[in-house]
Amino acid sequence: MAGMNEVKHRIASTKSTRQITEAMEMVQTVKLNQIQGQTETYNTYVSKIKSVVMHLAQSHMLDNHKPSRNKADNSKGKTAYLVITSDRGMVGSYNSSVLRGTNRFIEQHTPNQDDYVIMAVGGTGADFYKKNGANIAYEYRGVSDIPTFNEVKGIVKAVSQMYNDGVFTELYVCYNHFVNRVKSDYRAEKLLPMDRESIEQSMNGAEGAGSDVKTKVLSAEYEVEPSEEEVLNAILPQYAESLVYGAILDAKTAEHSSSSMAMKAATDNADDLISSLELKYNRARQAAITTEITEITGGQEALNH
Known part of the structure; x- marks a missing residue:
């Protein structure tokens, strides 16, 4: 008995x-549906700005563009990795996939721990790299379930400030790309410095994510007013914001999908x-x-x- x-x-x-x-x-399924609706609207905007930047890059306007730096470069060639994870658990293999992919990418590019810094968006990534003794240059916790563009502007501003101050010389954004409700792929995209090569790499990586931007050779020349530098200084920050916002939006979509699948299991x-x-x-x-x-x-x- x-x-x-x-x-x-x-x-x-x-x-x-x-x-x-x-x-x-x-709950996670509802959030996933909501963020997918927002992603569709965002893709319309980002495809346009990516198209503009791609045309500028292929017309060689970026070849001589040198972003202003506030201080002498004291980064000694350091690389920064902006790692996007969740703030909570119960998201299946989402966080472990991002961290495993980022660690593998770091080992291939900057095996010496003194040569890179971590910029963590999400508490899981921040806690993981702190525990492992990595140099945390920046951390942001509490990203909304449906992120807003204003949230990302603060992150981009902090990243740009550290880049201008010489904390690092190049930046990669590392996250999980949402493919469908049962699959996501790890991505590491170069964001800074913004030169023709890195922009073309970003465009080629974005083609599989629903972007209509295609890489092709352009020979067109542009008449620019008031000047090339002023135009680039206006467009490139918007481009950087769109990339970071897109990565966070994409990562959050993958997170909700993974959480929904984990709860279903x-x-x-x-x-x-x-x-x-x-x-x-x-x-x-x-x-x-x-x-x-x-x-x-x-x-x-x-x-x-």
Whole structure:
């Protein structure tokens, strides 16, 4: 009887957990649908600004562009990695995929820990690299479930300031790209410095993500007013903001998808466990009833004799 009560308690506890995971799956699915709607609107804007920057790059306007630096370069050629993770758990393999991909990328490009700094967007990444003794130059926690453009402007401003101050000489954005509801791919895209090569690499990487920007050779020349530098100084910051915002939006989409899938898997596992426990309980109950009947029958036969 004690064993049956224990199984009955486990069934009730598992059903309670299942209700929680099912509710969380529904919440994450709603968030995923919302952010996908926002991504579609954003893609219209970003495809236009990427097209403009790509044309400027291919017309060689960026060849002689030198961004202003506030101070003498004291970075000694350091590379910065802007790593986008979540602030919470229960997101499946999302965080481990980003961190594993970033660590592999860092090992290939800057194996010496003194040669790079980490810029963490998301508490999981910040905590991980702090624990492993990495140089954390910047961290941002609490990105909204549906990020706004204004949130990203603050991040871009901080990144640009450190770049201008010579904290690092190049920057990669590392995140998970949302492919579909069951798949995401790791990406590491070069953001700074903004030269023709890095922009073309970014464009080529974006083609698979729904962008209509294509790499082709252009021979067109432009008449620019008031000057090339002023035009570039106006457009390139918008381009940088669009890349960072796009990466965060993309990463959050992958996060919600991974969380939804993780909660679905947890719910399915709970269903399987409940079925198994109910079968075990029914068998134990049937065995107990059979034993009672046997005992009653045996007692009746003893009385008759």
